[in-house]
Amino acid sequence: MTNKNFNIIINGVGGQGIITLLTLIAEAAFVEGLDVKSSELHGLSQRGGSVGTHLRFGKKIYSPLVPIGKADLIISMEMLEALRETEKSGKNTKFLINEYTSPFQGTLSKEEIKKQLGAEKNEMHIVPASEICKEKLGKEVVSGIYLLGWASAKNLIPIKKESFLQAIKNSIPEKYLELNIKAFNLAYDV
Amino acid sequence: MKKVLLGNDAVVQGALEAGVDFVSGYPGCPSAEIGDNLGKIAKEKGIYAEWSTNEKTGLEAAIGASFSGLKSLVNMKSFGINVCADSLLPLAYTGTKAPMVIFVGDDPSCHSSAQSEQDSRGYAYLFQIPVLDPSDPQECLDFTKLGFEISEKFNIPVILRSTTRVAHQRMPVEFAEVKNKTKKIGEFIKNPRQFSTMPPRTMEMKKELLEKLEKIRDFAEKNKINKIIGKKNNKFGIIASGISYLHVLDALETMGLDIPVLKLGFFYPLPEKLISSFIKGKKKILVAEEMNPYLEKEITRLAKDSKVEIHGKDLLPEVGELNADKIVFALSKILKIKTKLLKIENFKLKIPRRTARLCEGCPYWYIFPTLKRMAPDAIFTGDIGCNMIAGFSPHNMQDTLFSMGASIGIAHGVSKSTKQKTVAMMGDGTFFHSGIAGLINAVYNKSSPLMVILDNRITAMTGHQANPGMGKTLIKEETEELEIEGIARSCGVKHIKVLDPINIKEFEETIREFLNKEEISLIVCKRICALLAKRQKADRHDQ
Ligand SMILES: Cc1ncc(C[n+]2csc(CCOP(=O)(O)OP(=O)(O)O)c2C)c(N)n1
Numbered sequence: 201m202t203n204k205n206f207n208i209i210i211n212g213v214g215g216q217g218i219i220t221l222l223t224l225i226a227e228a229a230f231v232e233g234l235d236v237k238s239s240e241l242h243g244l245s246q247r248g249g250s251v252g253t254h255l256r257f258g259k260k261i262y263s264p265l266v267p268i269g270k271a272d273l274i275i276s277m278e279m280l281e282a283l284r285e286t287e288k289s290g291k292n293t294k295f296l297i298n299e300y301t302s303p304f305q306g307t308l309s310k311e312e313i314k315k316q317l318g319a320e321k322n323e324m325h326i327v328p329a330s331e332i333c334k335e336k337l338g339k340e341v342v343s344g345i346y347l348l349g350w351a352s353a354k355n356l357i358p359i360k361k362e363s364f365l366q367a368i369k370n371s372i373p374e375k376y377l378e379l380n381i382k383a384f385n386l387a388y389d390v
Numbered sequence: 391m392k393k394v395l396l397g398n399d400a401v402v403q404g405a406l407e408a409g410v411d412f413v414s415g416y417p418g419c420p421s422a423e424i425g426d427n428l429g430k431i432a433k434e435k436g437i438y439a440e441w442s443t444n445e446k447t448g449l450e451a452a453i454g455a456s457f458s459g460l461k462s463l464v465n466m467k468s469f470g471i472n473v474c475a476d477s478l479l480p481l482a483y484t485g486t487k488a489p490m491v492i493f494v495g496d497d498p499s500c501h502s503s504a505q506s507e508q509d510s511r512g513y514a515y516l517f518q519i520p521v522l523d524p525s526d527p528q529e530c531l532d533f534t535k536l537g538f539e540i541s542e543k544f545n546i547p548v549i550l551r552s553t554t555r556v557a558h559q560r561m562p563v564e565f566a567e568v569k570n571k572t573k574k575i576g577e578f579i580k581n582p583r584q585f586s587t588m589p590p591r592t593m594e595m596k597k598e599l600l601e602k603l604e605k606i607r608d609f610a611e612k613n614k615i616n617k618i619i620g621k622k623n624n625k626f627g628i629i630a631s632g633i634s635y636l637h638v639l640d641a642l643e644t645m646g647l648d649i650p651v652l653k654l655g656f657f658y659p660l661p662e663k664l665i666s667s668f669i670k671g672k673k674k675i676l677v678a679e680e681m682n683p684y685l686e687k688e689i690t691r692l693a694k695d696s697k698v699e700i701h702g703k704d705l706l707p708e709v710g711e712l713n714a715d716k717i718v719f720a721l722s723k724i725l726k727i728k729t730k731l732l733k734i735e736n737f738k739l740k741i742p743r744r745t746a747r748l749c750e751g752c753p754y755w756y757i758f759p760t761l762k763r764m765a766p767d768a769i770f771t772g773d774i775g776c777n778m779i780a781g782f783s784p785h786n787m788q789d790t791l792f793s794m795g796a797s798i799g800i801a802h803g804v805s806k807s808t809k810q811k812t813v814a815m816m817g818d819g820t821f822f823h824s825g826i827a828g829l830i831n832a833v834y835n836k837s838s839p840l841m842v843i844l845d846n847r848i849t850a851m852t853g854h855q856a857n858p859g860m861g862k863t864l865i866k867e868e869t870e871e872l873e874i875e876g877i878a879r880s881c882g883v884k885h886i887k888v889l890d891p892i893n894i895k896e897f898e899e900t901i902r903e904f905l906n907k908e909e910i911s912l913i914v915c916k917r918i919c920a921l922l923a924k925r926q927k928a929d930r931h932d933q
Contacts, residue, residue, distance in 0.1 A: 213744065223394070226560050230394045237526070238560040241501050242419050242853070248747040262639035264526075264559045265713050284741045305783055306742045375932075 205258030206358055207266040211285060212277025213302045214248050220371075221275070221344040222253045227367035228359045229257035239264035248302075250281055257359075269293075273356055275347060278302050279313045279326075286320050295320075296351055298343055299328040325354065333383060342383035349387030395563040397556050398423040400527040401493060404534025405463045406435060406568040411488075411576075412455035413439040414448040416823070417852040418467025419502035420557035421495035425465050426853065429864040436571040441855050441864045444794075444823045445470035449477050449492070456486040457585055458576035461538060465493040468508040469793065471549075473824070475513070480587045481547055482517045483595035485602070487584075488576070489541030489548075491534060496553045498680045498711035504778055505793055507709065509681035510551055514658035518599055520606055521549045521658040522615070523632045524556055527563050529615075533655065536615065543609070544602050551657065553680065555633045555711060607659040615655025616664055621648045626725070627668060629689060630678040631657060634712050638678050641717035645727070660688055669693050674724055677702035680712050745782045751920030752776070753846055756891040758785045761813060761842065764901040768811040768840075769804050773797035773825075775817035776851045776919075777844045788815075795824030801839035802832040811905055812839040819849030819857045821874055826881065832910050833882040840904050841883075841912045843874055846919040854922060878912050885911035892917060 208225065212218050219240050229236040236257040254266045269290035275297075276282030282297040289295075297317070301310050308316070317324060327350055329343040345368070351357050352364050364384065372380045395403065401424050405413070413428045415421070425441060432439035438455075442448030445466045452462035466474070471494050478492075494510045497503040514521040520540055524533045530552065537548040587595060610616065620642075630638045631654040638651055652668045654660065669675060669689070675698055677686040686702035693700055705720035706712060722729045748754050758780050761770070772778050772788035773796065781788035790800050801814035816825050821843055832839060849855045856862045861871030875886050885907050887900045897915070904911035 215749075223560065226394050230562050236394065236561060239555055240558045240560075241554070242422075242558060248744070248749070250744045261561075262643065263633075263636040263714050264555065264561075265637070267640070267644070267714050267718075280741065280744070287741075304742075304744055304747065307744075308742065 205256055205261060206273075207271045208255045208273045208275065208357070209252060209266055209271045209285060210255065210275045210277070211250065211252040211281045212298070213281065214251055216251075216277040217341055217344040218251050218253055218277060221348060222255055223371055224345070224348060224364070224367050225255055225357065225359070226257070227371050228363040231363045231366045231370070232359060234258060235261045237261040237264040248304075250284065252285075273351070275351065277344060277347070279310065279317065280307060283308075283313050283316055286317070286322070289322060291321065294323040294356060295325065296347055296356060297324065297326045298330055298347060299326050300330040300343070325350070325356070332386070336386060337379065337383060339379060342380055345380050345383040346387050349384035352384070353388045391567065392562050392564050394560050395527050395531075395565070396423065397524075397527040397530045397552060397559045399427060400530035400563050400565075401534050401550065401552070402427050403563070403565050403568075404531040405491070405538075407531070407566055408535045408538035409461055410463050410538075411437060411460035411574045412452060412462040413437055413465070414442045414451040414462070415465035415493070416442055416445045416448050416470055417849060417855045418470060418495065419852060420497060420552070420554040421465050421467045421470075421493060422852050422855065424463075424493055425864065426855065428463075432865050434570050435568070436573040438573065439864055441857070443858060445473040446477055449474040449481070452490055453477065453481055455576065456488045456490045458578040459488045460574060460576045461488050462490045463493065464490065466495070468494060468496045468503065468510050469505060470494065471510050471513055472793075475516075478517055478547070482519050482599055483587055483592065484585055485545040485598075486541055486547050487545065489538045491537040491541060491548050491550055493550045493552065495557050496551065496681075498553055498555075501554050504774065504791060507681060509684070511657050511684055512682060514549070517549075518603060519547055519549060519658075520610075520656065521551050522655060523551050523657045524655070525632055525635045525653075526556065527559055527561050529655070530556065531563055531565060533615065540606065540609065544606055546602055546606070553633055553711075603659055607662070610656040610659055611661045611663050613656065613661075616653065616661045617655075618650055618652050618668060620650040622650060624650050625671075625673040626675075627652065627672045628676045628678060629654065629665070629668070629685065631655070631685060632680060634678040634680055634717075637712050637714045637717045640714035641721060644714065644718060645721060645729070647721070654685070657684075662692055665689060666692050669696060669698050672698050674699045674701065676705070676720055676724060678706065678712065678717055678720070681708065683708065746779055747782065748776070748779050749920050751923075753891055753915065753917035753920070754779070754844060756894065756897070756917070757842070757844055757915050758787060760891065760894060760897050761815070761901065762787050764898055765811055765813055765905055768813045768905070769801070771797040771801040771804070771812065771814045773814070773816040773820050774851075775820055775844075775849075776846070777815055777817050780815060794820045795828050798825055798828035798832055798839065798841055801841070802828065802835065802837040805832075805837045805839045806835070814839050814841045816841065816843055817850070818843060818845040818847065818859045818874060819855075822858045822872070826877060829878060829883070830881050836909075838908055838910055840901070841910065843912065843914045845874060845914050845916045846922070847916070848919050848922050850919045850922070854919075854925075874914050875912070883910055883912050885909065886914070887912070888914040888916055890917050891915040
């Protein structure tokens, strides 16, 4: 970990396990002895609305909010929400995107979203996490954990794999632990 | 010990460390985790915890507990303080016996609030009781404990005022292990001179309150939660509180500036001497606070004899939450520094907005279209809860939206003033919170709206809290299950139908019939929240 703070935005739509993902990364940073702050939204914004959460870790963190253009990584659980975030990303911002759309009246088509994402110059990883988790584990709910495994495997977050695994053990209830670890490791297998 | 905690969980921990005995309140965002999570551990920690029917009954329960010698915590969202204000004013006069902290969660930017962007700090001037304003989860824990300490020392209720970005912020927090204890049995020792407001005592009590305040002001003056950091001698200084303080530190780091910052942990009473000494010798001050310019006004008053230039809402928005970028903007203006700032306002918002919508299988999917089809010209007064999604596309059928319980209150007024059909839509939780009073008013004054109660068997929007219609309390005890139709009947409603909205034919016929009544009528649409049904099924599966 360098001196520079690391900024992550995790977004998607309500009910996609975004807060679990956020708490896991926060816990992993804490396991590494780093300072960490996050900000999340509950309530109305969760009812199928856009959910944007922020997470920052490093030597010393003040505000929990990532300034505009300063995200190092944006993890999007939904493609349109990824596109929404491109407006506020910097040129060094990387994207890790779940290839999944939650359509609504007046939205863009998946092809259109893909095209627009493709036009961005940022480094992008579009991964069919929901599909893979459904197919291999029979559970879409762990797509976020799969993406976290992917981020770890591709070194998109400056945190060690063991710290993520430790964080999962510290935070996930016993009965779901095995499934979550499986989902995390699955990303290493591809 | 240290662990990553959510701001609201830090409040829970602080309350445990302070030895809280009695917890009451009403759920909302961003406060609900406090009641939810204290409820889960209440039994082992020897605490009594409840979801009250509304914030007023919640505060009153805590008043009873305090007068009986129990330490209490009351929790609510911003709007809750409006509801309990009527009892909080006299409580400021009588004072508390055992200490009481009242948590109030504001929501700048209305992330999860419909009604207004309320800045509850303003109530400090009305109640004249201490208000603490934490910035992060560690302060949530520390200030909760301090709140109990102040309350105990001065026999006064203390407001802990949080905001969404503090309440739902996580960070590593230093905390102490709290042992389980047995539940404390209090004793109410009669003292009507102290516990009953009645003139001429009322006027005396007001005087006592003002005297107390002077002592608390001295306490605040010396307390370390108001602090100055950064380089001492500078012609420019910043005064900040709450989350704005963190944005200020962030902005200073980004800009590589070393400027003194006065951080105010007390919003009320203000450490006026400390502020005056901070201002002294400075040419310019930036006041960084979210929403209303309360601090700015106070500081301008304190600075009136000096030549210092006070900045605040001339450079920072009064609407919407702050962030470090906005502080950078204000600082660059004042210090005349050029900065490259990406202003989000400049982006063309080309991406379709996603509004809140009903969950898959939500019973309201059956209710809204049927109502709209059967009463296309009706005035639909809406209420607070998942049901306010009626206002969004594809439903677009909410003609008014105000506060909990207001749908029937306003429908009555429209009904009395026009010849139009009016339909009030209200959730079951809201009916028990404050809907009954409006219903009685409508019946008593011979009004004729159709009231539709969307009984999804739970208070859904705020995260599935129990309410009096469910036969369960916060701590999972069985209790009386109140029947909405029974209550309405005893309130004098003559035309009542309870149905499952999935039975469209029956629902349609009832709407048609009731819309033609000259008297008020009620349809209770009873069908369980889809998420709750799913969760109950999963729970059964697990057992
Ligand atoms: C005075 C006040 N307290 C709390 C809230 C927070 N709040 C928003 S929606 C809601 C729940 C409403 O529940 P219910 O009427 O059962 O409707 P549902 O969400 O189930 O549709 C509450 C408590 C509020 N807006 N105002």
